[in-house]
Amino acid sequence: MAAQTKSVESSIKDKLSSLPANGTNHRIYKVPKHFGKVKRECYTPFVVSIGPIYYKKNLKSSQELKLRHLQCFMELVRMHSDRAYNLGQFQVFLERWEGKARSFYADKISLGRDDFLEMLMVDAAFIICYIMLRSLPKNFLPINPMKNMRAWEDKVQQDLFLADNQLPFLLVHDLYHEAFGRVADQILFKELVCSFIGQTNIPGRAAASSVGRVKVRDISDIKDFVDFLRICCLPPKLRHNQIQESNVNMLCCLPLKCSHDRDQENNDVKPTWCLPCNKHSGLNLEDDEETDQLPPKAKELKDAGVKFLATPGKNLLDIKYTGGVLQIPKFSIQDNTEAILRSLIFSEQCHHYEDSYFTDYAFFLDALIDTPEDVQVLVQNKITDPCLGSDDEVATIINRITTCSMLYAPNFYYSQVSRDLHAHVTNRRNKWRAILMRDYFNHPWSLISVVYLVLLLILTVLQVYTGFKG
Template identity: 60%
Template structure:
């Protein structure tokens, strides 16, 4: 029989061996991790839990831009011809402007090779493309975007359009250009444009071209692109990609941290187990009610309690205000591409701008305002929504679906003060009674006539009784 000390030594040795095996396994996996790029990634790949809500809004339909979808989908391979035709026209435009002094394709390739390392750092994942493949991708895709936008800008003479006979594709190409992870670095587009056409059009920057391109469309922000947005993007120091460009274009006139109402600058209450944080509860206020009041009641509930709706121009799309019983909301045009554009903007904020997620808060505000087609009809009647979809039900479904699997990470929702004021209006005793009367008794002309008839009958009965007594 072995001594007790010997048994203990064997157990300790066995435990140490097992620990070494586990440690070796973990160390091997740690060494296999991709090397950190030492900076915040500029473009993240959309995760599966967001894609599964509506894949069409996250994957290119016609053209792939950048390395993430490069030759990964068979349905996109034929679009390479479309991009190459734009590249051909891009080069011909240079010859038309400069003649024999025009840059050759080789000159552009040598130029882009100098940007390869920085461009690779733009992407979250280590790109599997070889150096030659990556530079070719940059050349073809960047020339495609630049020429595609120049064709749709009034500042340039009319030139050959490779999509002249392919208008059925145009809307989908517009959508693909603003997909969240179907992007090139904005600096790359800007630098290639400056090299190719900067000396020919010194008064027209690539930011001007992008504004003109958006302004000629009907995507969210098109009014800002024609007006106040031009100044915003011109003064912006760092624009990551075209999605980020669109977000900067639509900045609200008052940013988070500079609240419209001093009441918003309260101390904050943050539950470390929750993503959504709320202001510190003041005396007599319920935290659960506070959370609910971060978002407004529905449009039909607001209408029933006497709130008036006013559509304002869309140059500041995110500027929603409530004053003196009037809810002011800029007009939003909804078409087939709108959901994709909004999802891209929200995903960009989830990755980079969680402290000032203006578009995310805007979409959540709309989602709270709209539950059914009746809510949509209220907003359409007042010019706040214009849509080209098949029905009002489709609009409601789209708005309700768009926030699924999206988290709000900011302590104070941008529109929380507007929402609190709306809830205060709705919960006023007179307004509650007004809503009940309107919903239950005056929701139809016949109902109204019935109530009037009963009131008249009651008055006549009282008069008859009173007359009987006096006689």
Template identity: 30%
Template sequence: MPREISHQISISIDRKLSGLSNTTSNQQFIFKVHDGLRSHKNEAYEPKVLSIGPFHHGKPKLKKMEMHKLRYLKELLGRRGETNAHRYIIALTEFEDHARKYYAEEEISRISKKGFVEMMFLDGCFVIEFLRKNFKPELQNGNDTIFQMEWLSSNIMTDLILFENQVPFFILDKLYDMTKLPDERGNLIDLAYCLCDNLGFPKGCYSSIPANEDIIHLLDLVHKSLCSSFAEKLTTMNDSAANDDFSLEVVKSTSELQQSGIHFEAVKPGQNQSWLDITFEHGKMKIPSLKIMDETESVFRNLIAYEQYILKSWSCISDYALFLDHLIDSPRDVEKLRHRQIISNWLGDDEAVSTMFNKLCNDVAVDESMFCYTGVFKKVNKYSRKRRNKWRAHLMRNYFNSPWSIISFLAALVLLILTVVQTIFSILQYTKQ
């Protein structure tokens, strides 16, 4: 009897193994965000108006955009003088199997070949046509609803970089090359840079990506644009300090650091400084300015999700969010950073910004050995622990915090000096007698 049960269990397991698709040998790049991250703000990972790829395809609230996809395809074909999409479908059919392997979820296998290729084609054409029209406004027709309503084009921009709302970049690149007109210059990467400019990041903050760079999808492109120069700098610094102790330290909030004599200064990211590059020297912390808008939390959460699932290097966005989480403990800290023009709060509510940064890194794994701001944290803590800096800050805060207090101090000092001089003269006069 036990042998028979063992045999039945063995057969059952063999059947389950035979029915399991062999996806472990293929690296996957597009995932559904796990419940731990979703539990903090589920809507941050959900498209508002546009589905791209299979995970949100067919959702009722997103169906209105399907007509716009067809309209954009018709305009694209008309501009090229083509009457059908036959040659594009033939090309994409050859890549269908490779594209499927980008998706991690088992449910993708249930989509038919016809349905998958059609979805890749319509979604891909819409993306490149939208980016083209944004890059070249002269391509926008006078009755283009998407660009007539700024809220709609803005929501599409945000939807295009959601982690779950992606198609493989090689599909987009193939369609872009096939639909280019003879006089059209540039490449798809040039068109996609607008995604950085329209998401609240500083103008020109992104790094140039070589045309031959291996790009996974649009979210990967945005991440590389925002982080590559900073990550390269960190790698160089890490190589030169390979024997240092990289144990993770923490820093106090903005209010507490100011009490320790630390000053905050906003800087504008330039060609030699990334928007992620925070520095600390001689009691002054320099932080590039950041605009906080309605879509900022969704953008940060999806970039962080990307780092949690795919990235094997520096998690620049996660570490930046964690740094600001340390600096911001309350709305008062946001207010102080706002007054220093480090944060531009378009939400209009300091408490909302404080809450956002205090929750961004919940359920996010941090690699202590590769934390981007270890050096900054150590310098800050070393400075703030020195008693003379605390005393200096105490004096400045309590006795030199206004012009009148400084005048009063100088007046008292002059009076003290005169009193001492008068006392000395009195003593000298007495000794002469």
């Protein structure tokens, strides 16, 4: 018996000793399979694989396209760099990066040394060349490997911002500055990336091309291009005071039951809402006051007299409510919107769970938009311009984005906005005022008629009064 116990103990120790080091240095995580159950194409590259996770997987044209960009990259180095570099010298530079680059990936990389270094060179050169082609004057770049491939542009741009289709940002940044020397000192890589994003149709493009330039300028720990986009879009006012944990004993993470769940009855994955719970009491999600942290539906707000105002989209996450007016930055629903937002949310789930912004934004929109009627409210107020077709499609996309995601309720960024909206909706005076304005004063002639009737009533009363007096 003792021998058997020692054997089991030895086996467990061997397994513990073979565990990889704790992933404090991990930057890039592979998207779990259960995320793909919702919509796999939102997490899978269409045209170009970047990094080791999708290396040479079912993308036959990907390698040729990347090699053509590598060829273009070498030509650009020859034309504009003050250093005479060849591929061998770049490989020496990347060899110094190998160990660090491998440690950035949470999953064990099966690629051998040569394949891994080749992948780093080809993929990094592709990213640099592709971004330069779209950010610099045409006379700076005599050739374009995608000149006759315009139909692929949107999907390539989407591929560059998929959660696990990534290279470490610092590696690409350092290779650019190593390759272009003085030119890189004058045209910073971060500036190029901001200019590039500003010319795409991905969410946050307005922020990246304006306020985002300042936000990323002094940030050294940018994990990848998804993280870069997130930093560009951070709202002007960030969280400063964390929620006190004195009254929070644990987090209850429960499925968020919404009316749109009717489309997901056969699906085992749902949005998740995490609420603070007292360990001595149970929690009823529907009755708990914490559910006020999510806003009412747009149609309900409109019926209660809340005005909607579209603000410039350069601060995508800057949603405000003041004086009965809900201010929401303009946004559009494109083919790539769902995929990019999902990648941003997944990145926050990995790195910024208790300090999330895009996750909170998605949950806010998910609660605000539940039916096509809610979408129509935003369309009528020019807050969104759906490019995909029907309002029903837009509602479905918004409702689906939060599936599989978890929200840290104590730090919900829009909790005060939501509470103020609930306070407006539950105020009877606001409801009656809204009904009065909608049913009786919704047209100038209605107001004139009411004024006329009031004057007529006053004159009638005066006539009766003077008649009695006389």
